[in-house]
Amino acid sequence: TQLLEQSPQFLSIQEGENLTVYCNSSSVFSSLQWYRQEPGEGPVLLVTVVTGGEVKKLKRLTFQFGDARKDSSLHITAAQPGDTGLYLCAGEKAGNQFYFGTGTSLTVIP
Amino acid sequence: DAGITQSPRHKVTETGTPVTLRCHQTENHRYMYWYRQDPGHGLRLIHYSYGVKDTDKGEVSDGYSVSRSKTEDFLLTLESATSSQTSVYFCAISEKETGANNEQFFGPGTRLTVL
Numbered sequence: 310t311q312l313l314e315q316s317p318q319f320l321s322i323q324e325g326e327n328l329t330v331y332c333n334s335s336s337v338f339s340s341l342q343w344y345r346q347e348p349g350e351g352p353v354l355l356v357t358v359v360t361g362g363e364v365k366k367l368k369r370l371t372f373q374f375g376d377a378r379k380d381s382s383l384h385i386t387a388a389q390p391g392d393t394g395l396y397l398c399a400g401e402k403a404g405n406q407f408y409f410g411t412g413t414s415l416t417v418i419p
Numbered sequence: 420d421a422g423i424t425q426s427p428r429h430k431v432t433e434t435g436t437p438v439t440l441r442c443h444q445t446e447n448h449r450y451m452y453w454y455r456q457d458p459g460h461g462l463r464l465i466h467y468s469y470g471v472k473d474t475d476k477g478e479v480s481d482g483y484s485v486s487r488s489k490t491e492d493f494l495l496t497l498e499s500a501t502s503s504q505t506s507v508y509f510c511a512i513s514e515k516e517t518g519a520n521n522e523q524f525f526g527p528g529t530r531l532t533v534l
Binding site for chain 2: 311313315318340342349350351352353354357397399401405406407408409410411412
């Protein structure tokens, strides 16, 4: 059983559309990270959220950590083809262990 | 980019043979991790290290062992490879700090196929 579930698993949208990816768990995490991974490469960190209810913005990307620190969302405004990739959330638990979500594969069509 | 290399990058082996994957870092980070990535499962932690000769198990450690004799190197060994261990293996490093600064940097991955 996966500790973190992401939805949707696959997403294909037109350039300029908005989208939201969800990362849900029944467990509490001390922090939650979002990564983006391109084919043939390792994941690259986008953001870390630490406080319940925290919202962080990275250009057209908005990340939110749930109040209870069990879930998170990633919202992309006006998606561009360069946003295409696999998006992974990862929750940190005590002992410096990270648990990754199942991943959301995003394709933005020009 | 963080200085992390993995070797080999690709390997094909037969069931029952031993396999060792190497992760090398030039960042002097304390923590090192081995993950495997499989479709529908995201990344799953195999083992991690919090210092030289200090290692601990992750959520999918059965069939794997690790060693860390130097800060810069973290080895993952499959004692007797099985087809279920066919996967892409990623090494990651981090410098232990609390909260927002505890980020991981990933290597390029090793694609392992066990026939």
